[in-house]
Amino acid sequence: MMIRCSWGEDEVNQEYHDHEWGVPIRNNDEKLFEALTLELMQSGLSWKTIMKKRQNFKVAFSNWDYNQVSQFDQDHIERLVQDSSIIRHRKKIEAVINNAQQILAIQAEFGSFSQFIWRYTEGVSQINHWQTEAEVPAKTDLAETISRDLKRYGFKFVGPTTTYAFMQAIGMVNDHIEACAFKGSIH
Template identity: 40%
Template sequence: MCQRCYWATHSPLEAAYHDEEWGMPQQDDRVLFEFLILEAAQAGLSWRTVLEKREGYRRYYCDFDPEVVASFGDAEIQAMLADPAIIRNKLKVESSISNARVFLRLQKEYGSFARYVWGFVDNKPIQNALADYRQAPAETNISKQLSKALKKEGMRFVGPTICYAFMQAVGMVNDHEVSCWRHDACKAAGDAFVLEGV
């Protein structure tokens, strides 16, 4: 049996997410947009809760298409707030729509959102070597800088802790425990990572 980071050992859903996605460097803008939405939705809740509602988000957010989400109005907001398939928090739902508009603006300005966000780590994943997942910080200077920049652009629900969780999810930082079977795979992917268009 392979050893996983401790946080991923509580349910098959968390294990699958950990084994297949968490910590792998991502530069697909749709994937980055998805995790901006999901990490913001998590605020104050467990990640497992978000994973359990991920399919609901995929359905409502049209597979996390930022252009579609940016066009949402009152009817879409009311439909989402009435459906337990997602986290029914009005502020989070409304901010996801306004954040989509900022996302598109940054995408246009930088050529891709990936180019914008990866610039905060000089376009290379940060490789950590944690013996225990509890050694991972809740936030870092870089996540604070990213948070400040996104807020200045007009995004909401992008505090330093949310930004760090986003960075972990999309592989901007490798926080797998060194004893975890995914640590070396994510490190190898990070070492080989080349950001397109840079």
């Protein structure tokens, strides 16, 4: 029997756990935008809910094209708020649009959102060695720093817990427990 982190054992989360979570995403601002969006949408909800709606989010947010999303107007927001296939939280939807705009501003200053975000770890993933999931923190000092900086740059819904989840999602940290079969398969 293959051992996984317990949250990745069900069929909805398994594919994401096994092939994406903790895998470094570099030089792909669209994938980073997707990860940030999914994490902010998850705030207060289960990850399973987000995974069930993932394809719908992709459609709603122009296949993760942050250039297009940055141009969404009030009419677009109203349509999204009525779209029952996604999370219809107005403030979260507005945050996604705002964050797309901030990614463009970051690109102008740093070259890419990837370069901006990965500079916090000098491009290196932090590999943690947790024995149990209870040891995995909800946030860290680095997540607090990145959260503050993202907010300073105008990002929304990026508190330290959401930021740490984003760091896990993009492989800045590898928080698979030691017994997880996928711990060592991530580079």
